[in-house]
Amino acid sequence: MSPNPNNGPLKNINNNNIESKVEDIRSSTPTAKETTLEWLVGTLWSIVDFFVFIIQSIGYILEDLYYIAFGYPEKDLLNEIALITGGGNGLGRQLAERLARLGCKIVIWDINQEGIRQTVKLVEAEGGKCKGYVVDISKKEEVYKAAEIVKKEVGDVTLLVNNAGVVSGLPLLDTPDYLIERSFNVNVLSHFWTTKAFLPHMIEKDHGHIVTIASLAGHVGISKLVDYCSSKFAAVGFDEALRLELDVLGHHGVFTTCICPFFIQSTGMFDDVNARWVPTLDPNVVADKVIKAIKEKEKCAILPGYLKAILPLKFIFPWGCTGGLLRRLVPDANPHGNISCPQTVIPEPEKKISSTKTDILANLSDSLPKTASLLIQRTSSSMGERVL
C-alpha cells in the first residue's frame, strides 16, 4: 500500500519544503527600498554615461577638426597582403595596381580568367607582386577553400577589399529570380564569407582592414536598380555593424572602410547610365580616393564628397522632393537594358513544367543565351507579370 502524502511525517516534510521555498522566494524578492535604490543607481549611471558620451563626442569632433585642418595621419601599407575580389576588371584592377605600388602583395579573386591574367601582367610589369585565382565568390564553399589556399601560398590577408559587384538593371517584375539572387550573393553575402575567412587572423594579430566597395545606391533608391540598391544598402549595413562590433569587442587594430561612389565611367558596369547634374566619376579618381580612404582609415567615403552634405536631407524633406530629385538625377539607370554579365556561367534556374504564359516564356528564355535584349523583348514593360 503506498503511503498517503497528506498524512503523518510525509505531510510535515512537504509542509517544511513549501515553507522553506516561500522563505527563499521572499528573501530573493527585492524590497521596495532595494528596488528604489537600484533604480536610483541605474538612473545616476545613465546620466553619468550620457555626460561621458557628450565629453567624448566633443573630443572626437575637435580631433576631426584638427585632422581636417592639418591632414589625417596615414597608415603605411608596405608589406600588407591585400586581397581584392573582382580584381580582374574596372575598379578592382585599378586598386590592385595602386596597392602594389605602395608595397602590398596583391591577391585577386575573380571569375574572369582573362581579366585576372591581365591584372597580374599589369601589376608585375610595374615590379609588383600579384597572384590571381579564379574564385566565384557567390559560392561560400569556394571562398573558404580558396582562402585556405591563399593562406598557404601567399600568407594571411591583412587588407581585404570586397569589391566584386554585379547589376541586373531591370524593373523588379522583369528581373528573373536568379539575377536577384546573384545580386545579393555577389554584392553582399560574399562579404560575410570572405570576412569570416580572414577576420580571425586579423583579430589574432590585432591588425587588419576590411574595405567594402558599396555604392551611393546603398543610401538612395534608384528605379531599375531595386535588387542592386537593396544589396548595396545591405553592404553599407554590413560595414557599419561590423565596425561597431569590432569596437565593442575591443579589436581596435582592425578597421573597416565603406566606399560609396556615384556612377563610375567605363568600367563596364554602368557605362550606359543616363545620369544628370552630378558628373559620372573617372575610375582613376575613384581608385585614388579609395586608396586615400584606406590610408586615412576613413569610415565611410561618399564620392563625390559634397554629396555627404546632401544625403541627410532625404530624411528631412518630404518624399516628393527626394523622389523628384532622384528621378531627375538618374532618369534611366539602364536605357539599353544591358545586364552586367561577367565572363562566367550564370547558374541555370531549375526547369519546371510550365503552365502559364509567363512560365512558358521564362523557360524559353532560359534555354537561350541570357542577354538583356531577350529579357526586355519578352517582358517589355510588363509590370504585372512575374518573371521567374
Ligand SMILES: NC(=O)c1ccc[n+]([C@@H]2O[C@H](COP(=O)([O-])OP(=O)(O)OC[C@H]3O[C@@H](n4cnc5c(N)ncnc54)[C@H](O)[C@@H]3O)[C@@H](O)[C@H]2O)c1
Ligand atoms: N561602375 C560604377 O558605376 C559603380 C558605381 C558605384 C559602385 N560600384 C561598385 O564598385 C565595384 C566595382 O565595380 P566596377 O565598376 O569595377 O565593375 P566591373 O564589372 O568592372 O568589375 C567587377 C568585377 O567583379 C567580378 N565578378 C563578378 N561576379 C563575380 C563573382 N561571382 N565572383 C568573383 N568575381 C566576380 C567581375 O568578373 C569583374 O571583374 C562593384 O562592387 C560595384 O557595385 C560601381
